Amino acid sequence: MHIMEGYLPIEWCIFWAVISVPFILIGIWQMKKLIQKDRKVLPLMAVCGAFVFVLSALKIPSVTGSCSHPTGTGLSSAFFGPFVTSVLGTIVLLFQALLLAHGGLTTLGANVFSMAIFGPLVAWLVFLGLRKLKLGLGLSVGITAGVANLVTYSLTSLQLALAFPIDGSILAAFLAFAGVFAITQIPLAIIEGIICGLVAKFIVRVKPDIVKTLGIVSDEEIAKIQGEAA
Amino acid sequence: MKRSTLEVIIGVIVILALIVGALAVAGDAEWGGADGNVAGMIDETGYTPWYESVIWSPPSGEIESLIFALQAAFGAGIACLILGYWTGQRKARKE
Numbered sequence: 001m002h003i004m005e006g007y008l009p010i011e012w013c014i015f016w017a018v019i020s021v022p023f024i025l026i027g028i029w030q031m032k033k034l035i036q037k038d039r040k041v042l043p044l045m046a047v048c049g050a051f052v053f054v055l056s057a058l059k060i061p062s063v064t065g066s067c068s069h070p071t072g073t074g075l076s077s078a079f080f081g082p083f084v085t086s087v088l089g090t091i092v093l094l095f096q097a098l099l100l101a102h103g104g105l106t107t108l109g110a111n112v113f114s115m116a117i118f119g120p121l122v123a124w125l126v127f128l129g130l131r132k133l134k135l136g137l138g139l140s141v142g143i144t145a146g147v148a149n150l151v152t153y154s155l156t157s158l159q160l161a162l163a164f165p166i167d168g169s170i171l172a173a174f175l176a177f178a179g180v181f182a183i184t185q186i187p188l189a190i191i192e193g194i195i196c197g198l199v200a201k202f203i204v205r206v207k208p209d210i211v212k213t214l215g216i217v218s219d220e221e222i223a224k225i226q227g228e229a230a
Numbered sequence: 231m232k233r234s235t236l237e238v239i240i241g242v243i244v245i246l247a248l249i250v251g252a253l254a255v256a257g258d259a260e261w262g263g264a265d266g267n268v269a270g271m272i273d274e275t276g277y278t279p280w281y282e283s284v285i286w287s288p289p290s291g292e293i294e295s296l297i298f299a300l301q302a303a304f305g306a307g308i309a310c311l312i313l314g315y316w317t318g319q320r321k322a323r324k325e
Contacts, residue, residue, distance in 0.1 A: 006270050006279025043312045050312075053305025057298045063252045065259020066267055092301075099297050101287030102265075138237070164272055177268055184264050187248045194241040201234070206316040229234035 002096070002111055003156065004017050005104025012163045017109025022091055023117045027083035034084070044203070044210050048076035049088040051199070055192060056092055056115075061183040070192035071152050074145020075199060079214055082121035089116025110159050119152030137204060137217055137225065142197030146189035153181040159185045 008016075024199050034041050055072030062068060072092075076085040090112050096102040103111045123144045130140040160172035210220045288294035 002265050004265060004279070005283050006281040007269055007272055007277075010280065043315075047309050047312050048307035050305040054302050057305065059263065059298075061249060061252050061256075061261055063255050064264075065256030066262050066264045068264040095301065097283075098240065098285065099288075100284055100294060100301075104281075105285075106281050116296075160268065160272070164275055164277065176271065180236060180267050180271070181264055187252060191245050191248055193252035194245055197239060198241050199236070202313065203316075205234070206313065206320050208322075228237075229232055 002093075002103035003159065005097075005106055007104075008107050008110055008159070009163055010106070012159070013106045013109055015109075016035075016113045016159065020086070020090075020109050020112045020117060023083060023086045024112070027085070028085040030081075030083045031087060034080070038213050040210050041213065044079065044207070044214075045076075045084065045088075046204070048079060048085075049091065051075050051196070052088050052092045053095075055195070056096070060188055060191065062187050064182075064184045066184055068153075068184050068188055069180070070145075070188050070195075071115050071119060071149050072145075072192065072196075073115065073152070074123055074148040074192060074196045075141065077120035077123045077146045077148055078127045078141045078196075078200065079211070079216065082117060082124045085120040085124075086112070086116045089120070105156065111156075114155040114159060115152045118155045119148040122151040123148035125160040131216065137221060138197040138201040141200035142193035145196035146193035148184075149189040149192050150185055153171075153185045154178060157181055201225055 014171045031045065034045075052072040057069070057072040059067040071089075073085050073089050076088050088119045091107075093103055093108060093111050093115060097104050097108055097111075126147045127140055127144040130143060131137075135143075157174050157177035157180075160177045161170045163172055166173040166176060204217060204222055208217075208226070211217050212219075212222065288297060
């Protein structure tokens with residue numbers, strides 16, 4: 001999903017960077033507030049950030065014969081919402097742009113908006129919806145992570161289509177770019193979903209009090225998830 | 231078997247099946263990055279990138295994989311440190 005350095009006209013680089021900035025600023029402010037309220041959330045935030053690091057470093061082969069990588073933003077989206085996730089994702093994208101020439105500084109805004117903001121935002125809304133429907137935490141986080149992945153790549157396709165329409169048609173270009181990503185990404189979204197769902201349940205088992213302060217899981221469900229390991 | 235253990239086992243099997251399945255289905259493909267394929271499509275339109283990183287880019291594939299490995303190791307290290315600490319804390323509280 002990384003748009004490579006220089007592969008986006010400058011006006012689009014500026015556009016995506018400008019709309020990304022407010023999300024990151026709100027994210028930093030939210031992080032500060034959460035930590036001031038209860039310092040115990042800091043290690044959980046670190047675990048979520050660490051998962052973005054691990055998963056986005058893995059290039060996994062897919063059925064289409066090409067490799068792509070998970071985004072890893074699902075766990076943090078479910079626990080902390082899209083704004084905090086935008087800060088964590090930006091750190092990883094900056095690391096990859098500076099040290100790996102993966103993505104780039106000029107396209108950082110566009111990549112941040114797709115991977116660290118829009119994917120997590122849609123995924124977080126899905127997570128809230130699934131929880132309202134009383135779906136279990138593990139499954140909800142799993143689906144959230146898969147959605148974050150797929151939405152990220154769909155948005156990347158749209159960003160490229162807006163900049164490079166085919167014969168003036170943005171839709172045709174979108175379908176062409178999405179065609180490269182879509183099928184490749186589906187198995188990866190499933191893999192990412194399984195990992196994040198299992199990790200979320202593990203966290204609830206070993207450290208239920210932190211997850212409880214975030215208000216995303218009830219006492220009964222904590223007892224139920226812990227019972228599964230007894 | 232505990233339900234939690236069963237979930238992990240099934241999860242790992244599905245993940246392995248997806249990866250091994252992919253390798254089997256598209257055996258002799260090029261296994262390039264999807265990012266690169268898209269860049270190739272843009273190149274075909276006649277577009278030339280207007281900016282190239284002047285700061286630093288990995289001089290070879292080996293060095294690139296070193297940095298990717300460091301990225302994964304750093305993430306896994308932090309995550310396992312904290313998850314392991316919590317697991318120990320919980321055990322100590324039980325005893």
